[in-house]
Amino acid sequence: MLKPSIxxxxxxxxSKYTLVTVSAYRARRLRENPELFQKSEKSTSVNYVGMALEEIDSEKLTYEVRDKDETTS
Structure with missing residues (x-):
């Protein structure tokens, strides 16, 4: 079984779409700067996507939804 589970x-x-988007964005940031990873005592991932998913699961990584008006200028 994969950890963390879906x-x-x-x-x-x-939303699975949001989950993929947030985790991919975080994985790119971790690839650029690996020391940003917030390791916990039960971290097992060695790849950046897995690290991002662990951060989401442990609630160390959150996201916010912006209004459409904020994103278009």
Whole structure:
């Protein structure tokens, strides 16, 4: 079984699309600067996507939804 599980992640972010987008964005940031990873005692991932998913699962990484008016100028 993969850790963290999709069921566990879906309790943190209720959309699979958003989950993929947030984790991919965080993985890119971690690749650029690996010391940003917030390691916990149960971290097992060695790749950046896994690290991002662990941060989401442990609620060390959150996101906010911006209004459409904020993103278009």
């Amino acid at each position: 069921d566990s992640l879906m309790t943190k972010i209720n």
